[in-house]
Amino acid sequence: MKKNSRIFFVLIILLLFFSFLEIYTGPIKNPEWNIILTLRLPRIVLALIIGTNLAISGTALQSVFANPLIDPYISSASAGAAWGIILSRWFGFTDLPGAVVFSLLSLFFSYQISRKNFRTTPTRLVLAGVTLNTFLNALIVIFFLTYHRDFYQLLFFLFGNLNETDWQLIGLSFLLSIGGFFWLYRLSKHLDIISLGEDKSATLGISPENLKLQIFVVVGLLTAISVSLSGIIGFVGLITPHLLRMQMGSTNRQIIPAAALGGSILLLVSDWLARNVAAPQELPLGVVTALLGVPYFLYLLRKQQ
Amino acid sequence: MRQRIYLVLLAIILVVRPILSSVEPRIISLSPASTEILFSLGLQKYIVGVSYLDNFPPEVKKISRVGDAYSINLEKIFQVRAQIIFSPPTNVLRQQENFLKKQGIEIVIIDPKNLGDILHSLSLISKTVSLRQKPSARKETEARRQELLRSISARIKKIEQQRQRIKKHPKIFVLLSDQPYFTCGKNSFLNEAVELAGGENIFSDVDQAYFSVSPEEIIKRKPEIILVLVPNYPRKSSRLTGQKLVIDNINPDIFVRPTLRIFSGIESLQKIIIDYEKE
Amino acid sequence: MIKIKDLYFSYDGKDILQKINLDISSGITAILGKNGAGKTTLLKCLAQLLRYSGEILYRELNLKKLSLKKLAKILSYLPADIASIYDFSVKEIIAMGMYPTARYSGKLRQDILLMFDLKKFLDRPINTLSSGERQMVFLAQTFVQDTPIILLDEPTNHLDIWGRNKLFSIVNQLKKEKPDISVIFTTHNIEEALNHSDNFVFLHEQSVRFQGKPENVFSSAWLNDFRQHNQEIQAGLENLLKGGQDNVS
Numbered sequence: 001m002k003k004n005s006r007i008f009f010v011l012i013i014l015l016l017f018f019s020f021l022e023i024y025t026g027p028i029k030n031p032e033w034n035i036i037l038t039l040r041l042p043r044i045v046l047a048l049i050i051g052t053n054l055a056i057s058g059t060a061l062q063s064v065f066a067n068p069l070i071d072p073y074i075s076s077a078s079a080g081a082a083w084g085i086i087l088s089r090w091f092g093f094t095d096l097p098g099a100v101v102f103s104l105l106s107l108f109f110s111y112q113i114s115r116k117n118f119r120t121t122p123t124r125l126v127l128a129g130v131t132l133n134t135f136l137n138a139l140i141v142i143f144f145l146t147y148h149r150d151f152y153q154l155l156f157f158l159f160g161n162l163n164e165t166d167w168q169l170i171g172l173s174f175l176l177s178i179g180g181f182f183w184l185y186r187l188s189k190h191l192d193i194i195s196l197g198e199d200k201s202a203t204l205g206i207s208p209e210n211l212k213l214q215i216f217v218v219v220g221l222l223t224a225i226s227v228s229l230s231g232i233i234g235f236v237g238l239i240t241p242h243l244l245r246m247q248m249g250s251t252n253r254q255i256i257p258a259a260a261l262g263g264s265i266l267l268l269v270s271d272w273l274a275r276n277v278a279a280p281q282e283l284p285l286g287v288v289t290a291l292l293g294v295p296y297f298l299y300l301l302r303k304q305q
Numbered sequence: 306m307r308q309r310i311y312l313v314l315l316a317i318i319l320v321v322r323p324i325l326s327s328v329e330p331r332i333i334s335l336s337p338a339s340t341e342i343l344f345s346l347g348l349q350k351y352i353v354g355v356s357y358l359d360n361f362p363p364e365v366k367k368i369s370r371v372g373d374a375y376s377i378n379l380e381k382i383f384q385v386r387a388q389i390i391f392s393p394p395t396n397v398l399r400q401q402e403n404f405l406k407k408q409g410i411e412i413v414i415i416d417p418k419n420l421g422d423i424l425h426s427l428s429l430i431s432k433t434v435s436l437r438q439k440p441s442a443r444k445e446t447e448a449r450r451q452e453l454l455r456s457i458s459a460r461i462k463k464i465e466q467q468r469q470r471i472k473k474h475p476k477i478f479v480l481l482s483d484q485p486y487f488t489c490g491k492n493s494f495l496n497e498a499v500e501l502a503g504g505e506n507i508f509s510d511v512d513q514a515y516f517s518v519s520p521e522e523i524i525k526r527k528p529e530i531i532l533v534l535v536p537n538y539p540r541k542s543s544r545l546t547g548q549k550l551v552i553d554n555i556n557p558d559i560f561v562r563p564t565l566r567i568f569s570g571i572e573s574l575q576k577i578i579i580d581y582e583k584e
Numbered sequence: 585m586i587k588i589k590d591l592y593f594s595y596d597g598k599d600i601l602q603k604i605n606l607d608i609s610s611g612i613t614a615i616l617g618k619n620g621a622g623k624t625t626l627l628k629c630l631a632q633l634l635r636y637s638g639e640i641l642y643r644e645l646n647l648k649k650l651s652l653k654k655l656a657k658i659l660s661y662l663p664a665d666i667a668s669i670y671d672f673s674v675k676e677i678i679a680m681g682m683y684p685t686a687r688y689s690g691k692l693r694q695d696i697l698l699m700f701d702l703k704k705f706l707d708r709p710i711n712t713l714s715s716g717e718r719q720m721v722f723l724a725q726t727f728v729q730d731t732p733i734i735l736l737d738e739p740t741n742h743l744d745i746w747g748r749n750k751l752f753s754i755v756n757q758l759k760k761e762k763p764d765i766s767v768i769f770t771t772h773n774i775e776e777a778l779n780h781s782d783n784f785v786f787l788h789e790q791s792v793r794f795q796g797k798p799e800n801v802f803s804s805a806w807l808n809d810f811r812q813h814n815q816e817i818q819a820g821l822e823n824l825l826k827g828g829q830d831n832v833s
Contacts, residue, residue: 027522028524066669161485164484165520197666200662202652279522280518282522
């Protein structure tokens with residue numbers, strides 16, 4: 001696959017380029033090493049972790065549900081994770097476990113809602129995800145209005161940003177995300193096969209239920225990690241696999257690593273735009289990815305009809 | 306004969322009742338700012354409804370809650386027979402405005418954008434309420450208002466004098482929230498308050514009231530003092546480096562609300578700045 | 585070889601299959617019946633995709649008790665309207681069929697490729713092919729799984745007459761190489777069944793009305809006539825392809 005090797009090469013170059021951009025540009029000219037280490041480097045690591053998590057989660061969901069219109073955001077996994085974090089903080093627990101549990105619950109729920117006669121058509125799944133998403137987002141707003149009224153914290157969840165600097169948290173997230181990545185990568189062939197349908201998959205020896213369960217767990221985990229680090233960021237998981245499939249073909253063994261690179265690049269670019277377009281203001285990251293992603297999403301919808 | 310008696314009674318009822326009910330103004334205050342001003346004018350006995358956020362002074366707890374900037378309980382507003390509503394500018398109220406006005410309820414929007422506006426809102430509230438008071442009460446209210454204005458003007462003068470003594474205005478970052486960092490710019494009364502106290506808001510060049518910034522931007526502007534206005538801010542989680550002083554013991558409410566207490570806030574801040582300057 | 589004992593299947597309160605008892609030997613078996621008679625259901629039960637009551641045995645092995653992986657070495661299944669939502673290449677699709685056996689090593693079975701004459705399509709994305717060509721690819725995917733039981737649900741759906749002939753000639757070739765192979769397909773086209781199968785099973789109103797050889801239903805004279813008739817149609821069509829209208833008499 002000569003073409004794909006070239007694409008990987010390009011992706012790596014882009015990643016390096018935007019990483020350097022992130023390191024060498026910013027409000028402070030000629031920053032000392034300390035600034036770069038504590039403020040700029042974490043952003044790159046965060047973009048890598050979150051961009052990868054969201055993009056490969058989107059890829060896996062799109063295969064296991066044979067539905068190109070799904071990603072952690074649309075499937076309401078992100079909103080679920082946000083809820084998990086809110087509840088955890090309300091009761092005084094750490095963010096991550098609650099986020100994982102609720103992310104999984106949301107995924108499971110929107111999947112169950114979309115089932116009818118044991119078949120889930122792509123449209124039903126998107127509808128179920130969007131419905132649950134809207135519901136959860138509404139709950140989040142109500143929660144803040146009635147209990148918390150601390151409007152600014154709400155912004156963290158609904159906007160997204162890469163300002164996290166707790167290296168311990170970042171380190172833990174990095175390790176878990178690497179585990180998640182390899183788990184999904186190992187399932188590449190399974191994901192290819194199940195996109196042909198559950199019947200075909202079963203008779204080729206791959207249990208659809210078992211595979212779905214694994215994917216839910218990994219996607220739930222990776223989404224929870226992403227949301228607790230940066231708030232809800234949409235569309236990265238949707239458009240990255242699509243753009244890459246158009247160029248590279250659909251085999252997951254190639255798409256999953258490429259999506260990791262692509263998602264990271266997308267997030268670095270969005271973060272750079274968010275911080276520099278309206279300086280000194282920092283635009284919400286989720287808004288920038290939505291602005292970049294919504295037109296493409298609409299285009300995809302039209303192609304589907 | 307009987308008919309005439311009824312007619313007279315009816316006439317009495319028709320004439321007297323409106324007079325009676327208009328004697329006591331019935332006020333709803335939909336923001337803590339206007340509530341505090343009403344209390345400082347001594348007009349708290351006319352308040353029949355407050356917002357969910359109200360917490361000062363403590364007496365406010367006894368008053369029933371009827372809504373806030375995001376939602377209003379129309380039924381409650383009618384139940385308490387409100388005549389005047391003081392509210393911040395909100396879309397919620399705008400929608401109901403025509404309806405409420407048709408019911409004869411007076412709606413006054415209070416939206417101070419700077420310190421001068423705060424004083425102006427004091428006068429606006431005072432005048433609006435006193436129009437519905439009995440002449441004797443009206444005089445009292447007016448006297449209160451004059452007195453308040455006088456004392457505040459005196460305080461402002463003193464603050465300005467103290468300010469002259471400050472040679473170098475320390476750079477201050479106003480922390481309204483973190484994750485993401487939220488601060489205030491040129492168009493906010495907070496900005497003016499900080500400058501009056503003798504500090505310099507590091508984001509005073511930005512032409513916006515409230516906005517978010519990245520930590521690097523904050524560090525670039527080298528704040529010396531951080532004014533923490535987040536309720537219950539955990540001290541350890543301050544991630545900024547290089548600042549020499551973190552002020553987190555001032556009640557955020559006195560700064561964040563456009564009320565008369567802001568002047569106490571300015572005085573406290575000024576004291577801290579002066580002490581800081583001495584070092 | 586395949587024994588179906590007392591198979592019952594109902595769904596949503598409706599009985600679809602009732603007390604099915606069948607013996608399916610090696611060779612080509614056609615399952616016939618009206619639309620909705622339960623042909624696909626029977627096939628899916630065979631493929632262990634549905635939870636039925638009763639037993640299906642292959643060489644005395646109860647298929648219900650086998651793991652999916654073991655099952656994938658015994659039977660392969662092609663659903664009626666299979667589609668790939670993503671644009672894998674023909675090569676990749678066929679390679680998926682080899683997952684249970686060759687662990688997807690990437691080396692395709694060249695013999696199957698030759699039989700299906702797909703070498704020219706190998707790198708083309710599957711959704712750029714016509715529906716007939718796509719069907720051939722999926723058939724190839726099923727055949728490379730190399731199982732003793734091959735279950736095909738309406739395999740000739742998108743195929744033209746040449747495609748149909750090609751499919752069955754491939755099946756016959758396989759039969760020659762592996763006499764034990766059992767190919768079971770569903771169709772509602774009785775001529776197809778007559779032409780190409782060794783046995784057929786006729787389903788009607790939830791049960792088996794007939795199973796056996798075509799010779800048991802129709803006289804061999806008639807059958808010969810019928811087959812002769814078909815061959816003439818074939819020949820005529822071939823002529824059409826080669827020469828044009830002058831050759832048609």
